[in-house]
Amino acid sequence: MTANLAAKDLALTPDLLALPRQSTAEQPTLIGKTREELRTALMSVGVPERQAKMRERQIWAWLYQRGVQDFGAMSNLSKDLRETLAEQFQIGRPEIVTCQVSKDGTRKYLLRIEGGHEVEAVYIPEEDRGTLCVSSQVGCTLTCSFCHTGTQNLVRNLTAAEIVGQIMVCRDDLGEWPEEGGGPSTNKRQLSNIVLMGMGEPLYNFDAVRDAMKIAMDGEGISLSRRRITLSTSGVVPLIARAGEEIGTMLAISLHGTTDGVRDTLVPINKKWNVDTLMQACRDYPKLSNSERITFEYVMLDNINDSDADARRLVKLIEGIPAKINLIPFNPWPGAPYKRSSWSRIEAFAEIVNRAGYASPVRTPRGQDIMAACGQLKSATERARKARPSELS
Ligand code: SAH
Ligand code: SF4
16 A cells, blocks of 8 residues: 555655665565566566576575575675665565464464465474475365365465465574575475475465475575475366476375265365276376375274274275375364264274385374364464354354
């Protein structure tokens, strides 16, 4: 708003040009642009074509290697160029509304994005890694019956800037942008892994997810190996092969049921692409090998999908696919229609899977005290709206 007024005033009263120029949310952001788009943007503000490649590389490194938030800090650019960039563009991140820290060290960020919408990202520190769980949409078009996000309609897709912005916000918060001359190797990084397992179905926001992950993997920037990034899908079959080819990260499939009957209720997209079709897409996934296995996620719901027969069917279904099975104890949320399977049931299920030769780690629920575990995310504005008594009737 202020910026629109300022722009109008500037056109009418040239003496105001002396005022310091500040980035505003109304200016287009350079974050989230592909390298080609960044180059085009630079040329559009007068950077000569012969310099564009070099400038693009310099700015890329400032943005993604050093995490600067101010064009003024880009010391290898001329003062004029820095000023032009500050007038024309911005490099801000989503605003942190709250950062809740669990007693187990998990950090849940509530972020405000353009339009006043809110999304959540969760950082999970472990001994050998630190994983950021990233959202791809505000809400979700799908309605998986055990998932809190699934009770919220899709508000909108996130832009590539907002997806990559979640990584940048987390690195800001962890104080992890390296000083000049390089930083710690990936192994020692606090933020070493990314999972696209926050709010939303990543394959229904394909282009933005692809562009954001390319940025996260770029060797002259955030530089995370593609093996440290996992994209989780509920089973958007026609886009699975394309994800392998164009994004190339590790793949996780939210299976959760071994028969069409059960999966139809838990993951309703199954009515469109059923279990057999999904398993075929997994068999055809480019890059599939013993060192690059597909992870099958399986939420443990009391008396719904957790019998010995289910475990045996699961093993049969994935026969021949290089796979890991990730058993996720159901994480409850207010009003959820399911209960978590008992620990003895989860153990018995895991035992059958293990005996068939598959690793089946049980995912320890993290950040439970702050509702940060898998499937508990939902935009706080939406929660608040629903909770207002006048709207409950
Ligand atoms: N939309 C994508 C990614 C986000 S969900 C997908 O569905 O794959 C990440 C994982 O958490 C999915 O396997 C999802 O099924 C699971 N999940 C959702 N709600 C859950 C809950 N309440 N408890 C445990 N896992 C849940
Ligand atoms: Fe959407 Fe995934 Fe939740 Fe299903 S489990 S509603 S696809 S976020």
